[in-house]
Amino acid sequence: MPVYSSYSGADIVSVFRFPVVEPLVFGELNTISYSIYRDKFPVRALGRINPKAHTKGPRTIAGSLIFTVFNKHLISKVAKKLYQDKKVNILPDELPPFSVTVTMANEYGANTKKTLHGVELVESNEVITIDDLKLNEAYSFVATDIDYD
Numbered sequence: 001m002p003v004y005s006s007y008s009g010a011d012i013v014s015v016f017r018f019p020v021v022e023p024l025v026f027g028e029l030n031t032i033s034y035s036i037y038r039d040k041f042p043v044r045a046l047g048r049i050n051p052k053a054h055t056k057g058p059r060t061i062a063g064s065l066i067f068t069v070f071n072k073h074l075i076s077k078v079a080k081k082l083y084q085d086k087k088v089n090i091l092p093d094e095l096p097p098f099s100v101t102v103t104m105a106n107e108y109g110a111n112t113k114k115t116l117h118g119v120e121l122v123e124s125n126e127v128i129t130i131d132d133l134k135l136n137e138a139y140s141f142v143a144t145d146i147d148y149d
Helices: 074-083
Strands: 012-017 029-043 053-069 098-105 111-127 133-142 146-148
Touching: 053 111
Parallel strands: none
Antiparallel strands: 012 098, 029 053, 053 133, 098 111, 111 133, 111 146
């Protein structure tokens, strides 16, 4: 029996885990993208043209989260959960570090999971225009680690 391991948008669920509150499911997440970058420098020896090896420098995990705005911004929903309905005006870069787990499962039984740990938002942006049918808000982030299924 063949294994079908592709997923559609309807097969994907994203869960955000903040400290001290129950996990939050965000159906508004359209896109999550990330990249992993690690500096590597050549190790050179006198009298050799080519490097002998490469060093392994620090690693950076960073990416973006893009949400569709239905009726409230992401930050409003999170602030309401974190601060127990108190009227708190916080900006995205003031949120505590959190984890994002993206789970994918299709009707054939295939499933995959990825978790980004220590996610901190560093930039947010939104464009409001009469030319678009929907509003999106985008956040850039850095993370401390990633787990693959």
